[in-house]
Amino acid sequence: MLVVPEDAVAGLLDEDDAFAAVEATFAAMARGEARNFAVVREALGEGRQYGFKSGLDQAGGVLGVKAGGYFPGNAARGIVNHQSTVFLFDPETGIATAMVGGGLLTALRTAAAAAISIDRLARPEAGVLGMVGAGHQAAFQLRAAARVRPFRKVIAWNRDPGRLAALGRVAAELGLPFEAVALERMREAEVIVTITSSPAAALLDAHVAPGTHLACMGTDTRGKQEVEPAILARARVFTDEVAQSVTIGEAQHAVAAGLIAPDDITPVGAVIAGLAEGRRGADEITLFDGTGVGLQDLAVARVAVDRAVARGLAVSVTI
Ligand code: NAD
Numbered sequence: 001m002l003v004v005p006e007d008a009v010a011g012l013l014d015e016d017d018a019f020a021a022v023e024a025t026f027a028a029m030a031r032g033e034a035r036n037f038a039v040v041r042e043a044l045g046e047g048r049q050y051g052f053k054s055g056l057d058q059a060g061g062v063l064g065v066k067a068g069g070y071f072p073g074n075a076a077r078g079i080v081n082h083q084s085t086v087f088l089f090d091p092e093t094g095i096a097t098a099m100v101g102g103g104l105l106t107a108l109r110t111a112a113a114a115a116i117s118i119d120r121l122a123r124p125e126a127g128v129l130g131m132v133g134a135g136h137q138a139a140f141q142l143r144a145a146a147r148v149r150p151f152r153k154v155i156a157w158n159r160d161p162g163r164l165a166a167l168g169r170v171a172a173e174l175g176l177p178f179e180a181v182a183l184e185r186m187r188e189a190e191v192i193v194t195i196t197s198s199p200a201a202a203l204l205d206a207h208v209a210p211g212t213h214l215a216c217m218g219t220d221t222r223g224k225q226e227v228e229p230a231i232l233a234r235a236r237v238f239t240d241e242v243a244q245s246v247t248i249g250e251a252q253h254a255v256a257a258g259l260i261a262p263d264d265i266t267p268v269g270a271v272i273a274g275l276a277e278g279r280r281g282a283d284e285i286t287l288f289d290g291t292g293v294g295l296q297d298l299a300v301a302r303v304a305v306d307r308a309v310a311r312g313l314a315v316s317v318t319i
Contacts, residue, residue: 066086132157135163155189214231215287215290220248237254
């Protein structure tokens with residue numbers, strides 16, 4: 001079994017690698033060549049969430065699981081709130097082939113999913129990026145989004161405004177003007193990324209202008225919610241995996257309220273594979289419900305392992 005520790009992952013793949021791996025995975029899912037298994041997600045109390053995301057990509061020869069979760073007390077200890085590890089197995093024999101640190105991989109694959117949705121669904125001329133949330137994932141989201149559209153400005157809101165300065169430094173690195181705004185000003189954004197752990201809608205229907213693309217990335221568990229369900233009712237809704245979108249994703253609330261049905265939700269992989277239409281007009285609101293699927297984790301872990309082997313960085317252990 002090969003071990004790729006968390007601190008080796010950074011040098012092994014970048015945003016472009018994650019984008020390519022996740023895009024190919026979403027298309028393989030839409031073509032029925034790869035499938036995600038049911039998510040296990042358990043509340044441990046005090047806001048801690050722990051679970052497993054797994055799947056099989058038959059064509060790509062990848063079988064595996066990501067184990068981990070969200071531990072909100074970590075920040076106070078100087079540790080990232082998300083902790084996870086990816087395990088890969090030989091699909092023919094079930095032998096464990098690799099164990100890979102999942103922290104950076106999670107951030108890269110989540111940001112890649114949002115960027116793929118922006119690339120495929122946002123208006124080509126979208127110039128103002130709105131960020132809702134300024135936690136650990138937000139910086140990755142901002143960097144990935146900036147790769148797919150030539151934004152001229154970033155506006156951002158966070159419940160705790162003190163965290164916006166760090167996001168502003170990322171915007172500065174990217175050469176983008178940055179302004180902290182009230183949620184009402186999100187109407188100026190042509191693309192909005194939401195990446196919070198909020199339990200109730202912060203972004204309201206009145207905060208979203210026609211023609212906007214939203215990538216709602218924070219809701220990955222039953223009970224979380226970032227946006228008012230009325231937004232989903234007037235949007236065309238896309239997702240990574242419909243089964244997850246309606247149970248643990250942002251769409252859980254709009255479906256429960258009877259505002260949309262599961263059949264109204266299109267996998268973004270179908271757009272990538274040419275099996276479904278993307279944006280239909282300049283005034284249409286498109287919304288990507290990014291719930292995070294196991295196959296995303298396996299795809300980026302596979303890239304990390306292959307690169308680590310090629311560079312002699314993988315540690316071999318016998319189990
Ligand atoms: P973090 O703890 O570093 O940051 C949390 C963010 O949520 C901060 O911006 C905070 O201000 C905001 N927030 C917390 N409570 C809020 C509330 N009540 N109202 C509004 N905002 C609130 O977390 P992170 O690592 O940046 O992750 C953010 C979210 O993204 C989490 O919910 C996490 O589970 C989710 N996530 C999703 C995926 C996916 O694939 N969809 C992947 C990774 C993380």
